[in-house]
Amino acid sequence: MTNRADEIVKFDNVGLRYGTDPEILRDLSFTLFPGSFYFLTGASGAGKTSLLKLLYLAQKPSRGAIRLFGKDMITLPRERLPDYRRRLGVVFQDFRLVDHLSAFDNVALPLRLSGTDEGKVVKAVSDMLEWVGLSHRAEAKPATMSGGEQQRVAIARAVIARPRMLIADEPTGNVDPEMALKLLRLFEALNNRVGTTVVVATHDVHLLKKVPDSLIMRLNKGRLSDPTGALRFPPRPGGSSSAGSERSPA
């Protein structure tokens, strides 16, 4: 038995269908624990993006219960949603940058929406852009940026407000391996130093090996396979490992 304070996400018999199509996610029951680093893998079309949409509150499930931060998200009144969304950082698969805003303003958006002091915004955003190597593109609009540049802006925007949980959908699909590693290091740093829970969807198996203490969730035909029970037991204190969980080789 896990106690509620110990979980950050809990899915209970969650199912999702689009319109009248058959369910593309079925009977999802799992728990994510704070401070852990998760990879969500599965073939293209397996439903990774759909699962993450449920996770970052962009989509309501067709059935089942979803708890975030110990709170039932299905019955939560609309006006309380922003409070929970602000605890999440999301890298969307298609980036979803705001077209008319510069790279700088896109990255600054979460801070400004949460009422951060403009002085702090400028400093934090400048540092972040420098780190993802986009200082020189700060004033560029998304339409003029390459896929890789847009992806880095999207990642910078996702982490800028230091979220309690970071959800990234194929965050390294458009950058070279070197940049992919560097971005992964950013996620790891947030995970290790701040305790941010990280969920990264990817079909790139090489990536899994780059984060030693990560846990792996595998989606197949709408179902989550958890052969090792990684998704049922909280990780052991002192590391995110748990006995019997599927380990990625370091």
Place this chain on the structure above:
Amino acid sequence: MNEVPIPDAPPAMKGSPLPKPRKVAAADLLPKARFGGPIPWVIAILIALVVIAAAGGLALRNLAETARADISNAVAIQVLEPNPELRGERVESIVAVLERDELVRTLRVVPEDELSQLLEPWLGAGAASEDIPIPALIDVELSRPASPEEIARLQDALSAAVPNARVDAQSAWLAPVYGALAALQYLALGLIALLALATAAAVWLAARSAFATHRETVEIVHLLGGTDAQILRVFQRAAVRDAAFGGIVGLSLGSLAVWLLGQQFAALDSGLVSGGGFGWVDWAILLFIPVVGVLLAFVTGRMTIAFALRSMF
């Protein structure tokens, strides 16, 4: 820079209320701070029409009031008596009754030759004589506008003294005119209501299309933790700016038209028409129209967007 930039803790921690939306963010959420397109001009035309309709209504009201003030405290008394000698006596007894009545301020017995002159166009010269008996006429100015009951009481008092005396309240034969003036005022009011409806509809359409255009941005802002209030503020501001533009242009055009029409009517120099003249209160009411228009746009825009937001997760 190799050091991983770990940002500061966010200002909104668990349990604390959401901070107030910031202006900076609101200003940046939409590429344009206005709906743009033809909408501001449509609003300008509608406001100009409201100004003209309102000015017409106010002028009619002024006209009716001036006329009423002139006429409602005047009555004429006719004495129908063919015998000239008797007629003189009857007039005297009526004058006696009138002079005792507190409702009467002044009275004037219209001299016979003045009456003949009045009737000449209809009866021919010299016709007003023994052959055709003409009534005696007494013009009475009342001390205040009289109610129909008071006129009836006066009639009774006179009838008691002289059976053939008849009180003509001039307001009575003007009643159809007042009716027509009132109908025109209601027409103006109806027009204004319809124009207000059209303005609200224009704002509604503009807000809906703006929302559809920016739906992706709205979704992103939602997912990044933006509140409905923050999104509402942006659209509201767009509605208010467009309405303010339309209001100022519409008021200018409408007032110009009203002023020009006023000049034309003033040139007619007719007593009746100049009664519809405009006072500063009337101009103040016209100035108020764009303010109401902006308010209407604000409320309509806000309700439209709030309704659209409610259908989102």
